[in-house]
Amino acid sequence: xxxxxxxxxxxxxxxxPRPLRLTVDGETVxxxxxxxxxxxxxxxxxxxxxxxxxxxxxxxxxxxxVCFDCVATVNGESDVRLCxxxxxxxxxxxxxxxxxxxxxxxx
Amino acid sequence: xxxxxxxxAGPAGLAAAAAAADAGxxxxxxxxxxxxxxQYWRHLPPQRPxxxxxxxxxxxKHFQHLQARVRDRVEVITEAxxxxxxxxxxxxxRVLIGPSDAAxxxxxxxxxxxxxLAPGAHDRxxxxxxxxxxxxxxxxxxxxxxxxxxxxxxxKVVVAGAxxxxxxxxxxxxxxxxxxxxxxxxxxLPAIARGWLPxxxxxxxxxxxxxxxxxxxxxxxxxxxPYRLGRAVVEARGDxxxxxxxxxxxxxxxxxxxxxxxTVAADAVCVSHGFTxxxxxxxxxxxxxxPDRFVQVDADQRTSVPGVYAAGEITGIxxxxxxxxxxxxxxxxxxxxxxxxxxGDRRLRRATTDLARRxxxxxxxxxxxxxxxxxxxVVCRCEEVPYGRLRDTAAATGQSALRSVKLTTRAGLxxxxxxxxxxxxxxxxxxxxxxxCDTSDRRPLAAPIRLGDLAELATAxxxxxx
Ligand SMILES: Cc1cc2nc3c(=O)[nH]c(=O)nc-3n(C[C@H](O)[C@H](O)[C@H](O)COP(=O)(O)OP(=O)(O)OC[C@H]3O[C@@H](n4cnc5c(N)ncnc54)[C@H](O)[C@@H]3O)c2cc1C
Numbered sequence: 001x002x003x004x005x006x007x008x009x010x011x012x013x014x015x016x017p018r019p020l021r022l023t024v025d026g027e028t029v030x031x032x033x034x035x036x037x038x039x040x041x042x043x044x045x046x047x048x049x050x051x052x053x054x055x056x057x058x059x060x061x062x063x064x065x066v067c068f069d070c071v072a073t074v075n076g077e078s079d080v081r082l083c084x085x086x087x088x089x090x091x092x093x094x095x096x097x098x099x100x101x102x103x104x105x106x107x
Numbered sequence: 108x109x110x111x112x113x114x115x116a117g118p119a120g121l122a123a124a125a126a127a128a129d130a131g132x133x134x135x136x137x138x139x140x141x142x143x144x145x146q147y148w149r150h151l152p153p154q155r156p157x158x159x160x161x162x163x164x165x166x167x168k169h170f171q172h173l174q175a176r177v178r179d180r181v182e183v184i185t186e187a188x189x190x191x192x193x194x195x196x197x198x199x200x201r202v203l204i205g206p207s208d209a210a211x212x213x214x215x216x217x218x219x220x221x222x223x224l225a226p227g228a229h230d231r232x233x234x235x236x237x238x239x240x241x242x243x244x245x246x247x248x249x250x251x252x253x254x255x256x257x258x259x260x261x262x263k264v265v266v267a268g269a270x271x272x273x274x275x276x277x278x279x280x281x282x283x284x285x286x287x288x289x290x291x292x293x294x295x296l297p298a299i300a301r302g303w304l305p306x307x308x309x310x311x312x313x314x315x316x317x318x319x320x321x322x323x324x325x326x327x328x329x330x331x332x333p334y335r336l337g338r339a340v341v342e343a344r345g346d347x348x349x350x351x352x353x354x355x356x357x358x359x360x361x362x363x364x365x366x367x368x369x370t371v372a373a374d375a376v377c378v379s380h381g382f383t384x385x386x387x388x389x390x391x392x393x394x395x396x397x398p399d400r401f402v403q404v405d406a407d408q409r410t411s412v413p414g415v416y417a418a419g420e421i422t423g424i425x426x427x428x429x430x431x432x433x434x435x436x437x438x439x440x441x442x443x444x445x446x447x448x449x450x451g452d453r454r455l456r457r458a459t460t461d462l463a464r465r466x467x468x469x470x471x472x473x474x475x476x477x478x479x480x481x482x483x484x485v486v487c488r489c490e491e492v493p494y495g496r497l498r499d500t501a502a503a504t505g506q507s508a509l510r511s512v513k514l515t516t517r518a519g520l521x522x523x524x525x526x527x528x529x530x531x532x533x534x535x536x537x538x539x540x541x542x543x544c545d546t547s548d549r550r551p552l553a554a555p556i557r558l559g560d561l562a563e564l565a566t567a568x569x570x571x572x573x
Contacts (some may be wrong), residue, residue: 001374005257005283014157014257034154039256040544047348048241055492059241061488061527063248064146065139065207066229068522069488077210079522084207085143086152103498
């Protein structure tokens with residue numbers, strides 16, 4: 001399972017991080033200022049949030065904005081790569097299910 | 108005063124911007140990310156400061172020095188995504204500025220006398236059964252998340268693939284508190300020896316990289332991370348996410364040897380088989396691409412298009428030293444600097460070119476890997492196209508044009524625009540790649556843009572110069 005190096009035990013001696021909050025499908029999730037939204041989710045041990053046209057779960061794969069596996073809807077805008085987008089306090093994230101939309105579009 | 112535009116603020120772009128400013132040009136440096144440093148010096152954002160960040164990096168002082176020089180003397184625009192480039196009558200880059208993928212970003216058109224393209228590369232992962240499972244990452248992702256976020260992708264991690272890059276990835280993972288169960292390198296000892304042993308005196312010229320690699324070797328010994336040659340992850344298994352990895356021995360052509368499979372329990376599997384250059388911008392600019400699928404440059408880092416220079420991993424995979432020296436040469440020459448001042452850098456560049464050749468000779472992808480594929484192995488991750496369907500379609504229709512293979516199977520037509528599977532689809536279908544314009548590297552837009560924005564951008568008259 002993914003998680004984050006606890007700041008107090010990190011050998012690089014980080015300053016105490018400042019918290020932020022966002023919602024994912026309506027549920028509140030705690031993160032840190034400066035994290036990407038994907039980082040917030042991975043720090044919580046959440047490794048998947050999208051489903052593909054075949055209904056399979058996906059999360060981060062490439063981590064640098066190339067594979068588009070990690071996209072979600074952020075504040076109403078769809079297909080945002082969560083690995084590239086810094087989390088902002090109050091962001092509303094909705095996960096995307098391509099399986100549902102594919103059934104409508106491509107029977 | 109010559110105006111120089113540098114696209115990409117990794118080692119190559121930073122070095123280019125600093126050199127161009129030194130040579131007297133007015134310089135603008137653009138990067139789509141919100142910080143400088145590129146992949147090599149990816150670091151925590153200013154919102155998360157730490158006292159010993161340098162521990163995560165090699166050459167951190169050099170980076171800070173470059174960054175200070177650039178911030179001082181160069182116009183730096185971050186969160187600036189270049190989505191198109193035109194080279195008729197000077198160079199014009201079209202840029203969207205703002206948070207990535209956001210609607211309504213500020214649009215600018217930047218023109219310059221010369222441009223240095225330094226957009227870097229991304230890692231390439233060959234497909235294997237189960238690689239679509241959450242918990243399987245590219246090795247670059249594990250690296251980027253450890254350095255840039257202090258995320259460890261798993262507690263018990265398998266690192267596999269090919270090339271010296273696997274070593275820093277394993278180090279970052281252990282540095283973040285993960286247990287690396289092993290590093291599995293596909294190349295076997297004879298290939299490694301063929302690549303790395305000849306003419307050792309040349310390797311000494313890139314002594315700095317040698318020291319870095321020796322550091323990893325020491326690190327591995329001291330942490331007892333097994334490093335195994337001639338092995339690959341041939342399958343990832345798990346219910347909804349990765350729970351175990353199957354590792355097999357490979358023959359010299361990278362075909363798994365039956366009966367050698369071994370299963371290990373792991374919660375993350377990080378795999379990379381090399382790097383693919385980001386060719387969107389050079390292709391859009393009309394630069395000649397070589398048969399090796401890198402941007403062709405001369406000794407001055409000039410591409411085939413006047414006024415367009417290229418540096419870093421888009422010209423070959425030679426690591427950070429190559430990126431830095433190429434950046435210096437490109438920036439200096441783009442600014443019209445005196446070529447006589449470059450003798451030392453040219454020597455160094457020959458040495459780093461040698462390093463790139465060694466990496467390819469030792470760790471380059473061998474054709475036998477396809478025998479670990481099964482009919483239901485996903486090749487195109489976006490459109491979920493399995494290997495069997497791809498192979499049968501290509502065979503049934505005798506298609507060799509990539510376009511028709513794609514249209515029939517939908518492989519490579521998904522949201523990533525074949526960035527992940529393009530080269531693999533070409534290889535698996537035997538599509539002809541003689542003309543770079545017909546390869547998967549060609550994309551109409553260098554970066555994704557929202558349809559609403561595109562309609563506006565097509566008509567927007569705004570002019571601007573660098
Ligand atoms: C995820 C990842 C991690 C890596 N980590 C290491 C490591 O730890 N050690 C190591 O030895 N090697 C590492 N590498 C290899 C690495 O690519 C090189 O060592 C080095 O960073 C190459 O330098 P560069 O300047 O050519 O490219 P990069 O460092 O990749 O820099 C390119 C920059 O261009 C920007 N860019 C790209 N396209 C656009 C565009 N259209 N508009 C605006 N900006 C753009 C990118 O945001 C990026 O910052 C890594 C590679 C990857 C993919």
